[in-house]
Amino acid sequence: AQKVTQAQTEISVVEKEDVTLDCVYETRDTTYYLFWYKQPPSGELVFLIRRNSFDEQNEISGRYSWNFQKSTSSFNFTITASQVVDSAVYFCALGDNTGGFKTIFGAGTRLFVKA
Amino acid sequence: EAGVVQSPRYKIIEKKQPVAFWCNPISGHNTLYWYLQNLGQGPELLIRYENEEAVDDSQLPKDRFSAERLKGVDSTLKIQPAELGDSAVYLCASSPGPGEEETQYFGPGTRLLVL
Secondary structure, three states: OOEEEOOOOEEEEEOOOOEEEOOEEEOOOOOOEEEEEEEOOOOOOEEEEEEEOOOOOOEEEOOEEEEEEHHHOEEEEEEOOOOHHHOEEEEEEEEEOOOOOEEEEOOOEEEEEEO | OOOOEEEOOEEEEOOOOOEEEEEEOOOOOOEEEEEEEOOOOOOEEEEEEEOOEEEEOOOOOOOOEEEEOOOOOOEEEEEOOOOHHHOEEEEEEEEOOOOOOOOOEEOOOEEEEEO
16 A cells, blocks of 8 residues: 655744654555655645655755655655744655556645744 | 646635636646645645546546646646535646656645635
8 A cells, every 4th residue: 555654743843953754655666756845835835855765865955854764664854953934834755656656645744943 | 947837826616616727837747737635634636637638537526526638738627516525725736757756846726715
C-alpha cells in the first residue's frame, strides 16, 4: 500500500530554533520519489525538494536540510535557525508506480514560528 | 516563466448550483492534475491528464464532477450540482511529463464555499 504519514499535526517554535518535520512513507516499489512542499497562507504549494529512492545522500539548501533513510522509510526535513517567514504547512509526498503512477500527500504539518 | 494560473480564486455559491474552475498550466507541461484539498488535509487527486487524455479519473465523483482539457492546454473542472460537502480548495498542478518522478507545480487554488 502507498502511504505517507506526517505524525506531527502542528509544531510551534520560537524564532532561531531548529525544527524537524517528520515524514514516514510506505511503498512496495523499489523505485520511488519523495517530495516536500511548503504551503504558506496564500495557499499555493511551493516545491522544495525531490529525492529518488536510489539516492540516500542527505541534502542541504541554505537553512533547509533533508535526511532520507530507507532503513526506517523516513524522509525528515529540518529547518535550522527558523524564521517567522517559515510559518506554513509543510507536506511530504510519495510518487511511485504502484498500480500505475500516483503521487500521494501526507496530511501536512503546520509550523508556527513565533518572533 | 509564468506559473500555473487558476481562476477564480474564491467562489461562493448556493447548494445545487453549478460551478466551474479554470486552470492554465505552465507552458510546455503536458501533464495536468486537479486535486481536492479539504481543511487540514493534504491534496487528493481527482483527475490527471496527459495532453488531452484523462489517464486517471478513478477518484473523480462522476455523478456530479466533470473535467475537460480539449486542446491539451488549459482545463476546466465543473461541479453540477454542488453540495455542501464540496466546500474545499481545488488545486491545479502541472508537470513536464507523466511519470512518478516528475515534480508537480501548483497553482494558487480556488477556494469554494457552498452554502
